[in-house]
Amino acid sequence: MSLAIEARGVEKHFGEVKALAGVDLDVQQGSVVGLLGPNGAGKTTMVKVLSTLLLPTAGSAKVGGFDVVTQADEVRHTIGLTGQYAAVDEYLTGRENLHLFGALYHLPPAQVRARAEELLEQFTLTDAADRTLKTYSGGMRRRLDLAASLIAAPSILFLDEPTTGLDPRSRLGMWEVITSLVQQGTTVLLTTQYLEEADQLADRIVVIDKGLVIANGTSDELKSEVGGDRLEIVISDGARLNDAQSALARIASGDIVTTDVSRTLLAPISGGSTVLPEAIRALDAAGVKFDDIALRRPTLDDVFLSLTGHVAEEEAEPAPKRRGRKKRAA
């Protein structure tokens, strides 16, 4: 398989600040790569370099086989970009926006009209097609923004935080749309702060922090790097944490960690779900009551925590409208 995106040692400096400090990135044709990292990690800067909006300070990058510095125009023919903010004109109607983008992609007018109807239909915007974007909800704007990127059927699509600020239902809608695009062979580079999103959509995940790639692999590979499954048990009576710990020592595959304040016990295990009834029997035999017991697989949150030493949301910007997100992603 050939590479749709190939970046080598890409650096971007803004004065003293190195937003990108040497990023290598390979994206196979037809695959989805999730670029994951906290705010300020360099995700958007990387997308801007690859989509010809910014010139790299050092390093090189090819998109669709074209150099982003010397063949910017060819790159622009190959890509579509949907940014963090729906960058379509709010005073134009949905249909007018699509026609505008079609004209700017230099498609024949008849083809633009047909394609616009197709996209409006596909993104369930037909009913709203003649309304100005001012009347659209956030989710509708994002869908239209994405539709505008797709009007020329680009083979490579950059999605820069496509669901930031959307409610959960709109987010699911976006995921469906993205998934169907990928099934039709579009290559997607997706940036996100939502670990769940990367987990759902991406074939491979590249984690960047402070302008450097700190991990690269499939979701499962990254998770197994962090470690295996764990049992998480909340004991009813905090005084009996130690009893519980000794009762489970035989089952655990490593050191058991206890937290007094939350009366929680965390036991690394191997053997998956068969361990669960065993653990319950052991606790029963020792006469230890518990409020909650769960088998926990590592999430990308754990991956992130162990790789960067901080959680993904830690550096979330203080913009008040986005505050709700913390809770959801936590």
Next chain:
Amino acid sequence: MSIATPTMQSANNAARPWYGWFVNDCIAVAKRQIITVLRIPQTLFFALFQPVLFVLLFSFVFGGAIPLPDGGSYREYLLPGIFAQTVTFAVAAATVGVAEDTSKGIMDRFRTLPVNQAAVIVGRSFAEMVERVLVITVMSVAGLVVGWRTHSSLFNVLMAYVMYLLFAYALTWMGIFVGLSVPSVQVAQTAGVAWVFPLTFLSNAFVPTQGMPVLLQHFAAWNPISCLALGGRTLFGNPTGTPGDAFPQQHPVLMAFVWSTAIIAVFSVLAVRKFRNKRG
């Protein structure tokens, strides 16, 4: 949905020479701009409101108190001056509009498209003129209502309008450049307007300059807004308020065209470069 291959567009592109796409892109961007202007009646209203207010205020409040050296009608003296001021405000409209598009990411979005990059702002500069023409039309009607009349040939009157619109076009380019240069819409709102007021008052737009200190008289003589106001008065056959001996005062129409051409030449190049170089 069908995912067409990208070669489809490449083939398309080859079908027309670059200047064909330049025109295509200009029209697409201009169309968007014109629809936007028409869909926001408030913007248009305030663009018209301010100059009409000035016509009324100066005619009825200051009019009686400002005697002209040559004894002509102040209202007829005033109107060409207010035209000059109004077209100067083109800079503010363009600055704010471009800064807004930049902050919303629309400019960046256009930059990722395979468009002729210069066309994106050339198209915009043309579209801005639609608003300017509307404003000048309304101003002329307001002027006629308060008693302004022209006393020259149709050719000269048309020439005067061409002169004003060319200057408006020049300042639109200046505004586009400033709009691309400022960091935010808030700054654009200040940067676009801050210097327009002093510049219009340090001219013969509203009052003859004879009463100003000598240094300001020199400044006012060369001020493009003075050239524009005096040029308009000359072409419309309105009272000129005895202009001075300085070259621009003797040849105001010529100087107005020189100023406009120079501003367009400098700022169109700067603006196009700025738009392209934002990749920095």
